Amino acid sequence: MSGPDIPATLQRVTVVTGGSRGIGAATALRLARAGHHVGIGYAHDEEAAARTAEAVRAAGGDAVTARVDTSDAEAVDGLFDTVRSAIGPVTGLVNNAGISGPLGRFTETAPEVMRRVVDVNVTGALLCARRALREMSTAHGGQGGAIVNVSSSAATLGSPGEYVHYAASKAAVDAMTVGLAKEFTGEGVRVNCVQPGSVLTGMHAAMGDPDRAWKKARTTPAGRPGEPEEIADAVAWLLSDEASYTSGAVLRVAGGL
Template sequence: MRQTQRPVTVVTGGSRGIGAAICARLAADGHDLAIGYRSDAAAAEAVARTVRAAGAACVTVAVDTADATSVDHLFTTTATELGPVTGLVNNAGVRGPMGRLADADPDEMRAALDVNFLGYLLCARRAVQDMTGTATRGAIVNISSAAATLGGPGEYVHYAAAKAAVDGMTIGLSKELAADGIRVNCVAPGIIWTEFHADPQRPAKRAAAIPLGRAGQPEEIAGAVSWLLSADASYATGTIMRVAGGM
């Protein structure tokens, strides 16, 4: 185990997109990191190289966040390799079926909901178990979406509903854990340039509907996450920080 006073943060879905940007920013800001990834080990290791180049310790762990045993393995490995977990960024997510709800496949919806909401609950559950009663305490940041309030009509109502559930989880868990000194907050991105979109040009096509006139960059979400995990945000809990260009 590495003896360090540096924060140790688990980032799920850390191998690409917003998750990769979060890992790079947190490493630059002094965190040691566990990068949770679903299947692309090469992508996770590429992010790990960036993290290590910033002087941070790092471990990559394959994880199915919708499976409690797999989540336990992620956190146990992190604690063994890096030290006690002080932070969690719940970021792993999938788009699921696109189109009108009436046309969606039930099994595909169920699989998406398992990752987009149950996975957040399972990771937070284990993080709380590890953080409760420790001297360092800790912080959780959930990645939600502006879709939680916009609804995703005609695209992914099921995804928007899962993100609304994440918002509710954030508020409830923040109140439940306040007395334990564990902060729980949320960042709700708008349209961001990542591989998430079924149409790679969707961010450009939707830019005119965004008050700031453009889609966001993953690094802009990473900055918000880093602040919420930092001592500067010590009085922030139960916050849903919308980073959506005015949407």
């Protein structure tokens, strides 16, 4: 017997932030294959977001895109309003939007980089979760749902010499996952988290080292980087009814790290 979850008659409408590329795009497509309609939030790359939306539609889902700075509460409201208007009531959130800034020693990291990383990775995740919970919590008149936050194995490894500030921001995401799960599972909303390891995305080049994923593979027990689709599979499971008794989990998907 499963616990409270999304009613079977309610269509699944999931917001994926950072959904234009990498893990976000892979997750949007994976969810479409599982019967979700998808709202794709993106920061800059409108063309990539449009390609992801096209792939979602080809997989049988409906899709809408919206530019959003997740650290801006009004922009977050605009994203959810757009998705609700175009597709329907939101039943899920994948809190995937995140930035790292350039790789480097902590003492050489500019304060403005640290602030922006915290703004997007922590404040942005909190704002998106807050709006999603207002949509889905039964205490707010919603019909339940699920949130999956995308953290990082850096949250527990610390990432010395690379981006300690980013690791700290992802540790905050893990903490918010546990707290929100305890506060809202009884109101029909499960909250979980995935901690990817080094994954083959464009994020490494943006940090300043396009080969970083393969370099990190040398110290990964699996001996290789992860693929975005492998993270997407974990996210999709946590959003599914198969995970109906799972809330407050921080799931490591990092090749043994």
